[in-house]
Amino acid sequence: MPIDVRCEGAVAVITIDRPEARNSLDPEHNAALGRAVAEFEADDGLRVAVLTGAGDEVFSAGADLKKLIPAYRDAVRAGEEPAWNFGGFTATPREKPMIAAINGHALAGGLEMALACDIRLASPNATLGLAETKWAIIPGAGGTVRLPRAVPLGLAMEMILTGDPIDAAEAHRVGLVNRIVPLPELRAEAVALAQRIAGRGPLAVRAARASVLEGLGTDHDAAMAGEFRRFLEVMRTDDAVEGATAFAEKRAPVYKGR
Incomplete structure (x- = not known):
């Protein structure tokens, strides 16, 4: 399945399952993730979601630079202004909380998806960055809006303008992630946190x-x-x-x- 969804009580665990492409999103996976989040929002039996990536190296490398970005760029250069709702939820208002379990690199749109979540936990091997300027584009799924609200402005500017990532320790120090959790325990801790929230009113x-x-x-x-x-x-x-x-x-x- 392009996007794996498993429910544990009132918690939905949504996994981007494309490790062969660093869990990047091509058009198919982008649409599938949007559907998964929309179904979570619509299901009254589900109260909190955990978003993570398959494998033990990458949360998500963002948009597929070989498929999704070229298709979008060509539409824009043809004079269109198509919506850019990356992951199907970064530009969509939500009512329910989501937790990002960052199991490795969260880059470009990957970090934008994590920023669109309400709480972020990371494994020690995680790196977090907005790499878009390296490819002569800018973040378009909330990166320039949410990152300066999450970390000091100077650091946000440095990350956005250089495209260089920070490691998990620095992300924790500046408050970009709530805490660092050993990789084998990350998913379970994120689910446990989600279940605690799900148990509240x-x-x-x-x-x-x-x-x-x-x-x-x-x-x-x-x-x-x-x-x-x-x-x-x-x-x-x-x-x-x-x-x-x-x-x-x-x-x-x-x-x-x-």
Whole structure:
């Protein structure tokens, strides 16, 4: 299968399965990954996704420079302006959290996909970079937008303008990845983290995620107002009643997403 999807309870593990091409995305894999993420978003039984790559060397090398990029470039040079929604999700609004389990090199569009995830874990052998200027193009799937929001501006500029990657240790030091996990344990730890999040109130998780992302793009007062609006919305849910009731009764809550 071009994109492997396996469900572990309320967690979807989405694997880019093209190791012979460094898990890069050609048109087929790009479309398939988009479908996988869309199906995860639409499935009420799934609450969190883990995105990773097949093998133990590469998360994803980004767009296939022999197939996807030439086809897109030719369309643009012919006067078209086709959408560039890399991976089928980097330009699509999402409601549910995704975790990137970076099992090796995350380069160009590979890093852009990881940046579009909400949490990033990396193996020690990972490198992270936006290599596009080496090929006389620029990041177009959120790289110039999300990377400066994730790391200091000077470092983001250096990475984007030179195209040079940083290693996992540096990525962890600057906060680009949450933590470094030994490669044999990476997938399991990412799934365990996803399951912890999936065990929280699903409407609260989505509302909190939306509040954080919305707040990044607005001033303080508007961000506070947006948070309060979502706070009230969540307070009105049955899950909010269940959470407090379960705490008082000293039992695990049973959330139903309503």
